[in-house]
Amino acid sequence: MTSRHRPAPVPTVPRVADASMTLLNEVIRRPLDPGYAMVAERRRSQGDPPRSTPRRVVLLLTAVGLGLATTAATLALRAPEPSVLAARSLLEEQITERTAAVERLREENADRSREIAELQAAVLAAEDTELLERIAADSLVSGAVPVTGPGLRITIKDGPPRAPGDEALSRVQDQDLQILVNGLWAVGAEAIAVDGQRLTSTTAIRSAGSAILVDLVPLSGPYVVEAIGDTQKLHTGLARSSVGTYLSDLTVSWGIGVDISSQSELELPSAARPGLRSASVPLGVPLLGGATQGPVGTGTPTGTVTDEQQDPAGSGG
Secondary structure, rough: OOOOOOOOOOOOOOOOHHHHHHHHHHHOOOOOOOOOOOOOHHHOOOHHHHHHHHHHHHHHHHHHHHHHOOOHHHHHOOOOOOOHHHHHHHHHHHHHHHHHHHHHHHHHHHHHEEEHHHHHHHHHHHHOHHHHHHHHHHHHOOOOEEEEEEEEEEEOOOOOOOOOOOOOOOOHHHHHHHHHHHHHHHHHHHHHHHHHEEEEOOEEEEEOEEEEEEOOOOEEEOOOEEEEEEHHHHHHHHHHHHHHHHHHHHHHHHOOOEEEEEEEEEEEEEEOEEEEHHHHOOOOOOOOOOOOOOOOOOOOOOOOOOEEHHHOOOOOO
16 A cells, blocks of 8 residues: 555644543642632622631631530540449459369369279279270270371361452362361271361361361361371372372362371370269179279169360360
8 A cells, every 4th residue: 555545644632741630630720619619709799798807716616626526525435434344354354264264174184084094994904904905995996095106297278269259169178178087097097186186986077167177176277187007008098099189189270288298206185085974883783893882872874974075164074
């Protein structure tokens, strides 16, 4: 195309540098609304005298007084009453005292539990060694006693959201922990704990909103899963199972961090045990040697068993 066939250039109008600030310029150049300016011009044309200085001073003082009164009223409303402060202080003291009392009772319960276990072991060692060995094995399986030994430590942490609205998909969910724990049991784990919470055959891992609960205890990430057992067997079995593939998919698809490390020694606490509140010996059941005969009962087992895990105050005796 020759220059003749090209369209003629369109003349451009030079753009004002502050063209995008028209509103701001209008406010600066004409700070008074046109309506107010019109009324002022009308008063001047009609010969009305301007407002006197004393009147302006009175208006200013009135406005300042109203402002101070409003501020004082607001502060008075927001200031707590002395009775409220006293009640709050009393509640804080009671919370501190009750918390200390609960901790003291927990320590006493732990000491009594150890004493009972020692006395039980001493009595059974003299009466029935086989029964003592069976109780020790059952205590390990049921999580009634703390355990130590080599094993795996698996840390899982939330990943960054891949897209807006995917925050929930990039977080560790209760199902992820369930799959991992079941996989560890399947490859030979002898004891497992999640964030210090020992797992047993009756432990429930579930969610409440965005929180993950282990037997009603809320956990916070990153989540640390510790499993005691043959380290090589656990590591190899987990990698070859479908759980290993599942963990890799969590990392690749959702950016969830998974770190698996071998530990020469892990210490897992005991699980929450049912608290026995009362009991009686049925008729016909002989007492162990060295025991003293107590009050005669009905012969019917009585008492209640509560789960200490569901007792937030830990007051079970």
